[in-house]
Amino acid sequence: MSDRRSDRNGFEMRKDLFADERDDDLNEIGKRIRRQDIEGHVTGRSPFYDDHLFDGLLHIRCVRSPHHHARIRRIDTSEADRMEGVVRIVTGRDVPVNLNTLLSLLDFGLDDEPLLSEGKVAYRGEPVAAVIARTEAQARAATRTVRVDWEVLPHVLDVEEALKPGAPTVNETYPGNAFVYHGKYDHQKLRYGDVDRALAEADHVIEGRYQMSPIEQAPIETCGAIAAQEQNGRYVCYTGTQALFFSLGTASKLLELPSSRLHFIGGTVGGGFGGKVDSIHEPLAILGTMLTGQPCKSQWDREEEMQVGAPRGAERWYLTDGVMNDGRIVARKFTGYFDSGAYTRLTSYAVIKCAGHLPGPYTIPNVHADVYCVYTNRTPATAMRGFGITGVDFAIEAHMDKVAETVGLHPVELRILNAYRDGDMKAHRRLAKNCALVECCQVAAQKAGLRLSPDMLAASSKTGGGGPRAELPAHTATDQNGLVEGFSSGSYARKGGAPASPAIVATLPPGASAPASRPAAPAPEPKDPAPRPDAPRADTSPPARKPARSGAMRFSSLSGFRRR
């Protein structure tokens, strides 16, 4: 075709596709663009956080747990106090508010993680004290002389083991080792149609188990921050954070300082990939400065970056597909386990994001998912390049190949057959639009020299969708499996009352008649053009609580809750 353009790397502009939807006013595409910051990069003058020099800079190094799970009986710093160059040793008692969860500012989970742990540790490498010394080498030497009296506890490193009765409690905030969604369930539910009935009627039932390892972001610049006193009662903090206002808010909360006394400077980050949102170094560096009156730097070395820096968490997935002989997928059931490690950080959010992505880019009329955010005695997980999505996509696409093999279709044809078309209803109750998977498959097949059938070549994302495919299922099977007591939904900001000991109270056997309830998936908003189902829904409970605000806060309403 005439309007294909290739550059020498084989990158091709396929302007023949969706030509009528595009006005070609993207003037930068295909042109050589210069980054606005690249002159600083090639001259070595870009100011990374560590490129700010301070006289009398002190260095912070943490004393870390050698155990996966242990109670701290006593921390003896007397020898370290006498080490050369040591200025101050900091423990959890020095942290004004020593409990936080990273997304508390988004109303997304309960405070569950100390800056410096006092009672116990729940992963190897968890910090229990910080040594502040004149040189990095002195700080490092002194950490080795801090004596911690550990009472080693049994640990659990596997997501499914962690959910079994009798497993050690990793995170006391969530005694069942699972994050609590909507103040109600030990997992995030997605219910759409009736998967069990569709599986019973399908020609093939195809099962699979998939799992992904944690992935370290591995930026070339390790995480860190430098803090110093300013002359106006404020603290300046130079940081490599990817999330300046997360870090500002987190420091403000942990240190009980109004954010007006914190002057954060960031913006030049030596690679992030998600690993620089956890806001650990900023509060530590500022606390060091508050306690010593001198500028302080907290910086991971490479080993810490790899060992205690939070990775993308591991995931394990079980998929069951119901498939007809012609390759149509009529049901897809997921059970997923996200390994959050010892604390929540961003995994609660990753699970919500994931549930909204299921069942992948395919129109499947019956979808069921139980997705767990599980606590184990592993390094806490956090953001990393598409976290929540890329892991389950691996499972879905590996499973698609297995399905194709079972029904005797080429994997590309199976994908074209089941791909979203414009106007289709998705399992999270939004209409699909601007779909392009069919066209991507056609181009990929052509590039690979694969001959597609005329039907497949004629398929288009713009035709065949909508109509009955735009309708919600006539009946959605719901349940209350995994109901949890002791938590209540509502705004974290209004958290109050005495803490209770939450416990999993009911796991109904399959088929048991559960009290009617709404599916946990987000309800359609009034402006949603989706037609309402004709059949009455087994739904007599009051409408879902309306979030007080729209936008980002809407997410929080999905899992914002408090302990009763």
Place this chain on the structure above:
Amino acid sequence: MTKIPVTLTHNGAERAAFADPGQNLLDFIRRGLGDLSPKYGCGQGSCGACTVTIDGETRLACLTLAETVEGCDVRTAAGLGQGATLDPLQQAFMDHFAAQCGYCTPGMLVSARALLDRNPNPTREEVVEAISGNLCRCTGYDPIIDAILSLAGRKASA
């Protein structure tokens, strides 16, 4: 702690500063000489972000003791170019989008400049070999290799 006086040529200028015993060259260049272009990425010789040349040879500053460069000619990325005029290699990196976060760039430039100075017309394989000790996590290596290769055959800079 007894300080050790170190006299050296740094990017063409005579410099003298005190080093601590055991201080590595990376820390000495950054804090002692105030040249912040070499970066700390690992402190164990794995990443190449601290690459400098010592008497024309590429070296990892994090694995070099500061006191051992007494009397040596040490060059860093900050010494590339002449005043406001960029080295053609820096210009090529800009033109080829050969940096994203920029943290590996100074070390990458030092390795590439050393290659072009000793071999003004390298093959792609020789370029790959020359930067094999410099890790980049962002851009992928192709734009960097393309930038360096765009200077192949041109006269080496002074």
